[in-house]
Amino acid sequence: MTAVDKRVLTVSGKDAELTKRLENELVAFNDVATGTAPRGEFSVRVTDEDGELIGGLTAWTWGGLCGIELLWVREASRADGWGSKLLREAEAEAVRRGCDRVTVSSFTFQAPGFYQRHGYAEVGRVPGVPGGHSDVYLFKVL
Template identity: 70%
Template sequence: MTTDHGSGPSLTVGGGDTELNDRLTEALIAFNSAATGAPDRGTFSIKVTDEAGGLVGGLTARTWGGLCDIDLLWVREESRKDGWGSRILLAAETEARRRGCDRLSVSSFTFQAPDFYRRHGYAETGRTPGVPGGHAVVHLFKSLTGAMPSRQS
């Protein structure tokens, strides 16, 4: 859907737009780096495949300003008891350290894996309510140095 406002800008609402996502990400990275002086270290991924090349699990993350923000971590159901989630998460923490990060953040729905992250030393820093079924988004943090961030008022 496009809303035309004459000869000025037009607003378009539609489905996912990879090109738009890439341009917005690039613009925000430039803005954030200029505002803070902290360079963006980019994204990384971790992928586990089986002998047939099928996806067992994986992780995507971004590092910036000493923070590794885990975007997605998933392991197929039949492989979840094999320790792949832990191995993937530990590999991400190792890569974060290699990139100069001293802390990590991740979010998980209450029905997903907040307890998994807690078992790996992540502490809950907040919740966002309103997820269908009475669930919430749980925000978690882990310091690789043992220090927790101070809360801002």
């Protein structure tokens, strides 16, 4: 007689609990593999006089590297330089946290040119984004 396999493989929609568990497990693995301190996170935001969000940026730091995850500015405020101000403040915060380099990715229809104007260099590109676009990876030494 053989033992019955009780493992279950499932596919579902977004699973916040699974995402958090995977993040925790991978961060722990990465810390051991690289011998670096745990990852940190920070955000930068700007609001108007009514407290409404003009724009914001989220990022992580790990072993001297800063990764920009999200940067967004509302459409009506994009010509006011808020993207540049958010980016400069994030870079300054990254330096305060001991980082000497930063990375970001941006779809070709988003803002790779914006990052290049701020000293970022393209280091890779992944094709296949819908609409014939690519995901551009950029890097900057701080």
